[in-house]
Amino acid sequence: MTLFRLECRTHIKTLVIWIVVVGVLTLGLVSLFPAMKDMGLQQMDLKSMPKDMLKAFNLSDMAALATIKGYFGYEYQYIVIATGIFAAMLGTNALAREEAEGTIGYLYAQPITRLSIVGSKMLANSLLYTVYWAVSMAIAFLGCILFKESGASVHGLFKSFAQLAFSGWVMGLTFLVFGFLLSSFLSTNKSATSLSLGVVFLTFILGVVGKMNDDFQALVFFSPVDTALPSTVFKNGIEWNYIVTDLIVIMVSCLLTFWIYKRKDLKV
Template sequence: MTLFRLECKTHRKTLLVWIIVVALLTLGLVSLFPAMKDMGLQQMDLKAMPKEMLKAFNLSDMAALSTIKGYFGYEFQYVMIATGIFSAMLGTNALAREESEGTISYLYAQPISRLSIVASKMVANSLIYTTYWLISMIFAFVSCLIFKEAGASVSNLFKAFAQLTFAGWIMGLTFLMVGFLLSSLLSSNKSATSLSLGLVFLTFILGVVGKLKDDFQVLVYFSPVDAALPSAVFKNGIEWNYIMTDLVVLFITCLLTFWFYKRKDLKV
């Protein structure tokens, strides 16, 4: 319990900074909707671009940009990428930081096992990520209510946000647990940021490639971001095949983290 509280306290300022930055970014993007709608973006001529390219970058339905759901679904995908980076960084730093900063000696002086260390850190960081995600989604929903077009259904918007909240939560937890697995293999957190960025962008690119051609569609399953893509969730609801893939990855990486960390030679 002491380690759980310590972990939460360590990330308190980081959590606050991320919430503020994402909230301001979301507000800025959503506040542009009325002006963008008046510009008639749905009338943009994108015929010169291949349909596969438009699909890969979620621009195949330009008419949807005239609604708050369609506009938010497209713009918020970039916030989803940032969310993946945040959760991956939490996981990648979690275990390696103790060795890098020399605090593993303090943990060893406590009556706590390696498995308890991993479990406490997983629960604490999952709570930190969940807090960030729920607050971010509540703020995003309120922002959409303020700037929505006349006649937009609040109940439909709420339902869409509820589905996106769940899908995005699973996405973040997946990146978090993959980050934990990487952290269990590292002895220093110096490369944590670069690994987190590489992990998220690599999987995002795999998703883009998977949508460019049907032969590569299987690559989409390696992209947690695509499992929670706002435009897709708002249009088709939750894609449970992608969610189940994320849950399998989440479960396996969680078990592997315990296994590797228990057998790891720690630098005390």
């Protein structure tokens, strides 16, 4: 429990910074909706672009941009990608940081096992991510209520946001736990940020390729971001096949992390 509290205190400043930045960015994007709606962007001529490309970047239904759900669904996908990066960074830094900073010796001096170290850190970082995502969703929902078009259903928005909140939470946990798996191999956290960016953008690109070419459609299952794409969730609800895939990745990554870290030669 001491390690759990220590891990939370270590990242509290980073958590606040991310919440503030993402919150301000979200409100800024949503506040542009009335002006964008008046510009009639839903009538933009995109016929010259391939339909598969429009589908891959969630622009196949331009008319939906005239609604707050459609507009938010398109704009917020970039926040979802940033969320994946935040979660991955938490995970990839968690275990490697102790060796890099030399604090693993202090942990070893405590009556705590390696499995307890991994478990406490996973729980602490999962809590941090959950707080970040819950606050981010609350800010986004409030923004959509404030700037929605007249006649938009608040109940409908709440239902859609509840589905997005769950899907996004699972997506973030997938990147977080996979980050832990990567961290179990590392002895320094110098490459943690670049690894986090690489994992998130690589999986996102796999999802784009899968949606552009039917022959590679299976690649979408390697893209956790597609689990929580707001435009898809708002239109079709929760994609349970993606959720199940992410849960399998979480379970396997957890087990492998515990197994690898227990047998790892640590630099004390």
